[in-house]
Ligand SMILES: Cc1cc2nc3c(=O)[nH]c(=O)nc-3n(C[C@H](O)[C@H](O)[C@H](O)COP(=O)(O)OP(=O)(O)OC[C@H]3O[C@@H](n4cnc5c(N)ncnc54)[C@H](O)[C@@H]3O)c2cc1C
């Protein structure tokens with residue numbers, strides 16, 4: 001009976017109201033009870049057999065660690081040891097601008113190549129036995145899966161940023177308890193694993209380190225087909241290779257067709273795909289940087305560095321182990337690393353931090369009118385009416401752009417034209433909304449909230 005109640009809870013609180021983060025934990029944590037299946041191309045957990053009493057412990061873990069129910073970030077981060085506090089980027093030890101000194105790594109990197117440099121170092125120094133990372137499946141297009149490997153060549157050649165909702169936790173049960181792993185994921189994957197590590201330290205000790213990449217917006221599958229249509233290509237079958245961040249930082253979306261035609265679009269131009277395909281999960285989380293990770297890595301958006309090119313990462317070290325690893329890599333000239341302060345770290349991503357910390361609060365408040373929502377344990381002290389209006393406009397734009405027939409109409413317009421128009425509108429929109437957003441971020445306080453989700457952790 002209890003198993004049925006637990007399954008019902010997952011469906012009623014998360015899957016049915018559209019709060020699923022597509023993380024794959026349901027599959028990875030259960031014994032063939034759930035399987036991630038594609039519904040309209042979007043990965044969603046499906047029940048594949050009747051639950052029985054033996055499933056109860058797994059179901060309890062899924063319910064506790066499911067990102068679709070939200071996390072008490074403030075409470076959980078206090079369970080980790082940090083030297084400095086920040087409610088905007090999460091608690092931390094040190095902040096850096098960093099880049100790999102290995103040409104091969106940096107040339108193929110999303111930003112400064114820090115993630116792969118750290119993975120290689122962790123394997124070489126035997127701090128872990130394997131890395132768990134997302135990679136493209138061989139010989140397929142837009143098909144991704146978790147790769148569990150210690151092969152340095154494979155790590156060096158990992159896919160760059162994959163801007164598509166993809167499960168990452170569905171292979172958890174295949175990890176061996178007598179081996180050690182470093183896991184790279186988006187903030188929600190890392191938070192889910194942190195919850196399991198805090199609540200069941202012995203059972204999850206084999207997942208030794210958690211690396212998070214920053215994640216602002218992610219997209220549902222379909223974005224690339226949309227882009228291709230605007231370029232007169234009607235099927236993925238015609239494509240031989242896709243790179244989201246090809247060439248020099250910040251990189252271009254580059255698609256090679258089987259008849260050797262090359263399509264290429266600047267990173268900031270293909271942001272036009274976002275309103276059409278943005279996934280709901282990235283609208284309802286306040287976590288941009290991966291606040292429960294051991295180390296978080298993003299693009300170091302800064303005009304001076306952007307003009308230099310090559311690629312730079314911003315790094316939030318949240319653990320003594322990673323601060324030491326970074327120092328050692330820097331000393332051995334494997335990376336180039338410089339300490340920065342909190343102010344410049346926030347400034348680099350102020351827009352997106354605001355989108356998550358204030359925007360997600362407003363969006364969740366809106367979605368709450370229609371059903372269950374994820375619960376978090378911090379909220380902004382005040383939100384101006386101007387900011388609320390901005391959010392209403394964003395919501396309406398996303399609502400309209402995500403309609404099937406609207407997408408169909410826009411898919412016939414060339415991507416270069418759409419990209420250019422979007423880039424201009426974005427610039428104007430950013431300058432119009434900047435004062436209200438900056439004020440909301442710098443002058444706000446984030447205050448603790450007591451709710452039933454927080455109580456589950458006591
Ligand atoms: C959906 C998404 C949204 C992002 N949004 C932002 C943003 O708004 N601002 C920002 O500064 N940075 C963002 N990033 C992070 C940024 O693109 C880089 O991943 C980060 O700077 C690390 O770069 P690197 O050169 O150190 O990584 P590399 O050394 O090039 O390694 C890339 C690593 O990322 C992993 N990876 C790629 N895609 C995914 C994925 N979808 N899920 C899990 N792991 C993945 C690969 O497996 C690999 O381990 C985003 C990334 C993604 C995937």
Ligand code: SF4
Nearest residue numbers: 020021023024026066
């Ligand atoms: S968010 Fe993850 S754990 Fe929760 S229902 Fe979706 S796939 Fe399952």
